[in-house]
Each structure stands twice: as structure tokens, then as C-alpha cells.
Amino acid sequence: MNFDKISRRHVLQGTAAVALGSALPLRPAAAAETTVGFIYVGSRDDYGYNQAHAAGAAALKGMPGVKVVEEEKVPETDAVEKTMESMINLDGATLLFPTSFGYFNPHMIKMAQKYPKLRFEHCGGLWTDKDPKNAGSYFGYIDEAQHVSGVVAGHMTKTGKLGFVAAKPIPQVLRNINAFTLGAKLANPKVTLQVIFTGDWSMPVKEAEATNALIDQGVDVVTCHVDGPKTVVENAARRGAMVGGYHVNQAVLAPQAYLTGAEWNWEVLYPRFVKMFTSGETIPNFYRGGLKEQLVKVSPYGPMVSEAARKQADEVKAGLTSGDYVIFKGPVADNKGKTVIAAGVSRGQTDAELEKMDYLVDGVIGATS
Amino acid sequence: MKADVGAPLAPSGASQLLRLPAFGRKIGGAAEFVVIPALAIAVSLVLFGVFVALFRKNPLDLYFYMYQGAFGTWFSWQNTLTRAAPLILTALCTALPAQLGMVIIGGEGALLIGALTATSAALALQGAPPLVVDVAMACAGMIGGGIWIMFAGALRHYRGVNETISSLLLVYIALAILNFLVEGPMRDPTSLNKPSTPEIGAANMIGSIPGMEVHWGLVFGIIAAILSYILIYHTVFGFAARVAGGNIRAAKVVGLSVGKLILIICFLAGAAAGLAGMMEVAAVQGRTNANLAAGYGFAGILVAFLARQNPLAIIPVSILLGGIGASGGLLQRRLGLPDASVLVLEGIIFVMVLASDTLYGRWSFFKGKAS
Numbered sequence: 248m249n250f251d252k253i254s255r256r257h258v259l260q261g262t263a264a265v266a267l268g269s270a271l272p273l274r275p276a277a278a279a280e281t282t283v284g285f286i287y288v289g290s291r292d293d294y295g296y297n298q299a300h301a302a303g304a305a306a307l308k309g310m311p312g313v314k315v316v317e318e319e320k321v322p323e324t325d326a327v328e329k330t331m332e333s334m335i336n337l338d339g340a341t342l343l344f345p346t347s348f349g350y351f352n353p354h355m356i357k358m359a360q361k362y363p364k365l366r367f368e369h370c371g372g373l374w375t376d377k378d379p380k381n382a383g384s385y386f387g388y389i390d391e392a393q394h395v396s397g398v399v400a401g402h403m404t405k406t407g408k409l410g411f412v413a414a415k416p417i418p419q420v421l422r423n424i425n426a427f428t429l430g431a432k433l434a435n436p437k438v439t440l441q442v443i444f445t446g447d448w449s450m451p452v453k454e455a456e457a458t459n460a461l462i463d464q465g466v467d468v469v470t471c472h473v474d475g476p477k478t479v480v481e482n483a484a485r486r487g488a489m490v491g492g493y494h495v496n497q498a499v500l501a502p503q504a505y506l507t508g509a510e511w512n513w514e515v516l517y518p519r520f521v522k523m524f525t526s527g528e529t530i531p532n533f534y535r536g537g538l539k540e541q542l543v544k545v546s547p548y549g550p551m552v553s554e555a556a557r558k559q560a561d562e563v564k565a566g567l568t569s570g571d572y573v574i575f576k577g578p579v580a581d582n583k584g585k586t587v588i589a590a591g592v593s594r595g596q597t598d599a600e601l602e603k604m605d606y607l608v609d610g611v612i613g614a615t616s
Numbered sequence: 617m618k619a620d621v622g623a624p625l626a627p628s629g630a631s632q633l634l635r636l637p638a639f640g641r642k643i644g645g646a647a648e649f650v651v652i653p654a655l656a657i658a659v660s661l662v663l664f665g666v667f668v669a670l671f672r673k674n675p676l677d678l679y680f681y682m683y684q685g686a687f688g689t690w691f692s693w694q695n696t697l698t699r700a701a702p703l704i705l706t707a708l709c710t711a712l713p714a715q716l717g718m719v720i721i722g723g724e725g726a727l728l729i730g731a732l733t734a735t736s737a738a739l740a741l742q743g744a745p746p747l748v749v750d751v752a753m754a755c756a757g758m759i760g761g762g763i764w765i766m767f768a769g770a771l772r773h774y775r776g777v778n779e780t781i782s783s784l785l786l787v788y789i790a791l792a793i794l795n796f797l798v799e800g801p802m803r804d805p806t807s808l809n810k811p812s813t814p815e816i817g818a819a820n821m822i823g824s825i826p827g828m829e830v831h832w833g834l835v836f837g838i839i840a841a842i843l844s845y846i847l848i849y850h851t852v853f854g855f856a857a858r859v860a861g862g863n864i865r866a867a868k869v870v871g872l873s874v875g876k877l878i879l880i881i882c883f884l885a886g887a888a889a890g891l892a893g894m895m896e897v898a899a900v901q902g903r904t905n906a907n908l909a910a911g912y913g914f915a916g917i918l919v920a921f922l923a924r925q926n927p928l929a930i931i932p933v934s935i936l937l938g939g940i941g942a943s944g945g946l947l948q949r950r951l952g953l954p955d956a957s958v959l960v961l962e963g964i965i966f967v968m969v970l971a972s973d974t975l976y977g978r979w980s981f982f983k984g985k986a987s
Contacts, residue, residue: 291954324907329698329699329945330945337684
């Protein structure tokens with residue numbers, strides 16, 4: 248076969264030529280600089296999860312001696328391992344932030360074992376004692392901000408029906424739905440919340456359909472927990488409903504409909520971590536916090552939010568910020584009538600039971616499975 | 617290859633036809649198959665350079681970083697090959713049925729089903745020796761993926777359902793099945809916020825190829841591509857498939873069992889993608905979860921078309937696309953280009969390679985002695 252021979256020879260020659268080229272040294276990173284790598288699963292300007300992290304990365308750019316490298320749309324496969332290694336080998340990164348939940352195991356763990364002198368920080372709170380010591384995870388109690396957002400929603404709804412577009416019925420999402428509902432019920436005990444699960448983190452078409460379906464049923468305040476809330480926010484506003492944001496401030500997308508929202512505050516955390524790192528201090532392997540630790544924040548209230556709503560929301564926020572307010576305080580019943588938190592039991596933010604949440608509280612219309 | 621099978625009536629005679637693959641006989645020199653795609657890629661790179669220059673980035677920097685990121689260091693090579701490994705297998709899922717004139721674009725579904733069946737096999741055989749587990753996983757993955765695409769083939773043959781549409785829709789069904797099983801019956805109860813199946817166990821993981829950090833999927837992919845090439849161009853079965861692909865009625869007239877051809881080829885195609893899914897579980901993820909739907913099946917379609925459905929050409933094309941993927945990160949980091957710029961380049965290459973199809977056989981330079 249003529250074709251075989253030629254192509255094989257060409258491939259071999261090409262390989263040899265390229266192998267010679269490999270001898271060229273790559274530009275090494277300057278020694279005095281700390282290079283920090285950020286990896287996002289979606290695009291940096293998604294008005295959501297990834298944009299929140301990119302905003303945190305942007306907050307580092309003014310710090311002296313710190314260089315930031317970023318890569319977006321990296322899937323949760325061995326591609327992320329190679330991206331981390333590429334940042335390490337080609338950019339000289341010594342501190343890495345693979346920000347998506349699915350990057351942790353096995354990908355980031357594998358890299359942390361392979362590069363024991365470098366530091367890996369993962370968003371999601373999965374680190375346990377069994378994991379490498381040079382790896383860590385951090386997460387924010389964003390349900391606190393959702394709770395405040397729920398208070399505002401409870402005040403502002405005219406129909407008494409709220410809507411929640413959610414990705415998957417996993418503990419973190421259920422906790423947000425429940426905290427939001429409990430907040431709304433503080434303002435209006437009769438309020439109900441209809442939840443629709445789309446099944447995945449980024450499903451713009453389903454998210455739009457879910458938003459429309461909720462509004463068709465009389466819902467007049469919509470919020471969500473998906474990677475990019477843009478679709479939900481814009482659709483709800485177009486249909487004349489009010490919205491509560493998530494991940495970042497989406498007020499620019501719907502200035503007349505945006506009540507408030509639950510936002511990450513990585514702009515505060517990342518400089519904090521990088522300062523610890525450059526000063527030789529050890530970043531805690533397991534780092535969590537809420538409004539009090541400034542890991543999350545509540546969007547500024549929209550112009551239509553009433554005085555009464557602002558007042559009660561501010562009170563709740565103040566309580567959460569001082570740390571003496573508990574969202575999940577018994578008695579709490581689920582939407583099937585079963586008591587899930589007994590009277591007198593108070594589950595504070597660090598309570599491990601909350602990590603296993605598998606119920607929807609009373610007032611939520613929907614099912615976890 | 618469709619046009620080639622129409623040529624048996626040419627004066628060159630039947631004896632030569634049996635000795636040489638059809639395309640080799642028709643084109644005087646194989647050089648055409650190397651020069652034209654290389655030219656198409658070169659033109660694409662120039663166009664991409666112009667595109668990048670419009671954003672005030674230096675195209676020379678672009679080419680340098682692309683080279684560095686994809687092939688510039690030993691690490692970059694491994695990065696490229698790691699990304700190429702699943703593409704070879706998923707590309708075969710499109711390229712094999714293409715010999716029959718079928719356009720199957722559902723490799724992603726076969727990959728997911730293959731991953732699920734392979735994981736199930738591993739979980740059922742916990743405690744067995746790792747070799748047994750891995751062989752069982754490979755078989756289960758290939759059978760699962762094979763049946764999945766065979767189903768699309770059967771729908772086409774027996775019910776006249778368009779295989780392009782049905783194989784694409786089967787991807788969504790596969791994804792729904794995967795999500796259902798991973799979040800329900802097969803869920804590891806400790807996987808709270810990332811629903812996953814239990815792990816197959818560290819002992820059952822397939823390691824890397826010695827001397828490099830690329831998993832064995834690359835080797836299996838290359839073997840599968842070579843075997844597919846031999847099957848299609850050097851066996852009676854492959855010849856029959858190409859005849860059926862060229863003219864299905866003629867194939868029936870000469871007594872070929874077209875239905876059987878469709879089912880077997882579709883099974884093999886799905887088996888390749890299923891093996892890719894098995895490798896993702898056994899060499900990368902260690903369990904099944906939504907991470908597996910990373911789009912390897914869809915990228916494989918692009919590879920197959922760029923390789924003009926030739927199983928051997930799939931190998932270099934996969935490496936090329938792997939290299940583009942590997943260098944894409946460096947472009948983002950050094951030039952501040954968005955990830956989408958890599959898609960622009962892939963799109964330009966795709967269009968250029970398809971457009972260059974019209975050049976074959978038109979340049980007298982290549983018309984060697986045989987014509």
C-alpha cells in the first residue's frame with residue numbers, strides 16, 4: 248500500500264522534527280512572582296457560577312507580585328488534569344483554583360498527589376482528612392443570602408406563589424430552596440413555592456420553559472439555582488414577574504424586576520487566600536463561612552422593594568451577620584407532613600446534618616425524586 | 617469512498633480491483649491524500665491568524681503558542697495525546713457506518729451507555745482479579761455501546777427511520793438513562809452533591825502507558841482504527857459494505873445481505889464508542905457520573921468528517937484536534953482569547969477540509985501513472 252508507506256513515513260518525520268523543537272525552552276515564570284491559576288467549567292461571563300469566580304480572580308489582579316492565569320470551559324474529565332499541569336509546567340502556577348464541583352475527585356486529588364509542593368484549592372467543601380494536605384476546599388453558606396432573598400420575595404409577592412428553577416435535587420440545592428422558603432414564610436406564612444428541577448446545571452431551554460410554566464401558574468417571584476441564571480432572570484422579567492438572583496448580581500439584566508439576590512463574595516475570599524499563601528501562612532484545608540465571614544452577600548435591593556420588606560430583610564441579615572440567627576430551627580416539617588427538625592433542635596450552619604438534606608420543607612410544592 | 621465503488625466497470629479490470637483498495641487504484645498517488653488536507657489546514661491556520669489579528673493579537677504569537685501548547689514540550693505532547701485518545705474511538709463510531717452511506721452522529725450516546733454497562737460489570741465483579749474485571753468491563757462497554765448504535769441501524773433498515781436523527785435522539789435517551797441510574801438505583805449514597813455510582817475500585821483502574829501519562833485508551837484507539845481499516849479495505853466483508861454504501865440496490869441485486877451488513881457495522885461502530893466510555897471510567901473517572909457527558913462523542917463526528925471517514929486518517933486527525941484542544945488553554949492564558957476562539961479554528965478547518973473535497977482528482981500533478 249503506497250498510501251500506508253507515505254503517511255507513516257511522514258508521521259515519523261513530523262514527529263522527529265517536532266521532538267527537536269521540544270528542546271526549545273519555555274518562558275519560565277519569574278521567581279518573585281506568584282502565579283495563580285483559575286479554571287472554570289463554563290464561560291467567565293455567564294452571569295452565574297463562573298462569573299462569580301472570575302470576579303474573585305479579577306480582584307487579585309491588583310495585588311503586587313501576583314499573576315493570574317485563567318482558563319474557561321474546561322470539562323470535568325482528564326482535560327482538567329492536563330489544564331492544571333499545563334498551568335504548572337508552562338505558566339509556573341503554584342496555587343490553583345479548579346472551581347467546578349466535579350474537578351475535585353479524582354482530578355484535583357490526583358494532581359495534588361503528583362505535585363505535593365503546590366497548593367490546590369477547590370470550591371465545594373469536599374475535603375476530608377483522607378485527602379492530601381496540600382489540597383483544600385472552601386465553600387460559602389449561600390443559603391443565608393437565599394434566606395434574606397426569601398424574606399424580600401415573601402413581602403413582594405401579590406399572588407402568594409413563588410417559583411424556584413433548580414438544577415438537581417442534591418443537598419446544596421435543597422438547602423437553598425428550603426432556606427428561601429423559610430425566609431418567605433417569615434414575611435407571609437401562607438406563601439407557597441413551586442420548584443421545578445431541570446435535571447442539569449446548564450439547560451437554558453429547559454430553564455426558560457420552567458420559568459414560563461411557573462409564571463403560567465400564577466407565580467410572580469422567580470428565583471433559581473442553576474449555573475447561569477441569565478435565562479431565568481430575563482424570561483421572568485419579560486413576563487412581568489419579579490426575580491431573585493443567584494451567584495452574581497443580575498440587576499443589570501432586569502433592573503425593574505430584580506428584587507435582590509444571593510451572591511458569592513469570592514472577591515473577598517481569594518485575596519485573603521492569596522495573602523495567606525504568599526506570606527507563608529497555611530490556608531486551612533477546610534474553609535467555610537457565610538455572611539459573617541463575608542463569603543456570601545446579598546444584592547442591593549431593587550427600587551421596587553417596599554420599606555417593610557427592606558426592614559425585615561435587614562433585620563434577618565443583621566442576625567445572620569452577627570451569627571446568632573439560625574435558619575433551620577425546629578420545629579420544621581417537610582412537605583409531606585413529617586417533622587424533619589424537632590421542636591427545640593437548632594441546626595446551625597456547621598451542623599453536618601444539613602449537608603445531607605434530602606427533603607423540601609412545608610410550603611414547597613414539588614418532590615425530590 | 618462512495619464514488620469509488622462505482623468504478624469496477626473501468627477498463628483497469630477486475631483482477632486489479634481485488635488486489636488494491638478502490639481509492640488507491642483510482643488516484644495515481646497517495647500524495648494527494650496528504651497534500652490536500654495539509655493545504656486545507658494551512659489555509660485554515662492563515663485564516664485563523666487573520667481572524668485573531670482582527671482582535672489586535674499578533675498571529676505569530678498565536679502560531680508560537682499553538683505549537684508550544686500542543687507539541688512544544690513532552691508535557692504538551694502528552695496533553696495532546698490524552699485529549700486525542702477518546703476521539704479516535706468515538707470517530708470510528710461515525711466513520712464505520714459512513715462506509716455504508718449512513719450518517720451516525722450518536723457516538724456520545726454509545727459512549728455513555730458503554731460507560732454505564734462497563735461500570736455495572738465492574739460493580740458486579742467486585743473482588744475478582746483486576747484483569748478479569750477489566751476484560752469484563754471492556755466487553756460490557758463494547759456490547760452496551762454496540763447494541764445502542766445497532767438499534768439506530770435496525771430502525772433504519774427495518775423501519776426506514778433516518779439514522780442521523782435517531783442516533784442523535786438516542787444520545788438524549790442515553791443521557792436520561794445515565795442521569796436516572798446515577799441519581800437513583802446506582803447512586804453511591806455518600807455522593808451527596810455529585811450523584812455518582814460507587815467507585816470501581818483503585819485496583820481495577822487501568823494505568824498509563826509506560827513512560828508517559830497517557831492512558832491505554834490511546835493504544836486501544838489506534839488498534840481499533842487499524843483493525844477497522846483492514847476490515848473495510850482488505851476484507852470481503854468491508855468490500856461488501858462499501859458496495860452497499862455505493863449503491864444499495866446494486867448490492868441487493870448481487871445478493872449481499874444488506875441488513876446484516878448494517879447491523880454488524882453499526883454494532884462495531886457503537887462498540888468503539890462504548891470502549892471509549894469504558895476507558896473513561898476505567899482509566900480516568902473511576903465511576904460513572906454526569907462528568908462523562910463531556911462531548912467526546914460529538915467531537916468524534918468532526919474527526920470522522922475531517923478524516924474523510926478513513927479509519928487510518930482518524931489517528932492523525934484526532935491528534936490534530938487533541939493538539940488544538942491542548943493549545944486552546946495556552947491561547948486563553950497567554951493571549952486572552954476566549955475559549956470560543958478554538959471553536960472558530962475548528963469550524964474553519966472543518967469548512968476548509970470539506971471544501972477541499974472538490975480538489976481531489978482535479979490536479980494533473982497527482983494523476984500518476986494509473987490514470
